[in-house]
Amino acid sequence: MSITPAQLRDLAGRAEALCAEVRALYAGVPAESPERAQLQAAHQAAEWLKRAGEDLQRAAGDLAAFRALQECGFPWGVCPEHGNTLSSKANVTTCRVCGRTWDYDRRGQKCREPVTWKVTDSVGTETLMCDGHVLGARAAMTGATFMRLDADRQ
Ligand SMILES: [Zn+2]
Ligand SMILES: [Zn+2]
Incomplete structure (x- = not known):
């Protein structure tokens, strides 16, 4: 009830930022370095973070669409633009x-x-x-x- 699509989009943005940070770290290791092989899991983590960001964005869109279908439900009607008029x-x-x-x-x-x-x-x-x-x-x-x-x- 208290979650807003904006909160989900904020989390998605953080996942995307983490993804970019992990990618930048991985890219900073030279291709010929023997350590690169040890960082495969981190490389994979960047992909998961990218997916997580996309899924959070989708949830934000789904929630916004669902809310738009919800009725206000106040026991009296108003003008949609002017309120109690x-x-x-x-x-x-x-x-x-x-x-x-x-x-x-x-x-x-x-x-x-x-x-x-x-x-x-x-x-x-x-x-x-x-x-x-x-x-x-x-x-x-x-x-x-x-x-x-x-x-x-x-
Ligand atoms: Zn209303
Ligand atoms: Zn009006």
Whole structure:
């Protein structure tokens, strides 16, 4: 729940950096040196590190794609762009900012927007939410941290 694709990409970057370091060490040993034969396992380790980096990158992509399919699940709906700006009348919901309408009581229904943010409150409780709900959370939650699930920026 607390893992983000950015964390996986960070680990992947470290695996790639280690791979480059091991390769550089190995390349620094002259081809005619008798020690080169003793370093075959290190040479192989560089390949494993390269594979590990690729696998971590793939996991980051898979996790991001999965999160994009997850629904926000807040018990009330919001405008995906403007948040808590909806008015409902006779089963038509209108955003007071952009004027977008929905032909149902969007405020009265569970939010089905994709999860895009991880919000951690001041005591460490994590909540996943959509773009629209994060707007209200930013206003209401002091001391909380906001992390985009699909990027490194906050
Ligand atoms: Zn709007
Ligand atoms: Zn939402």
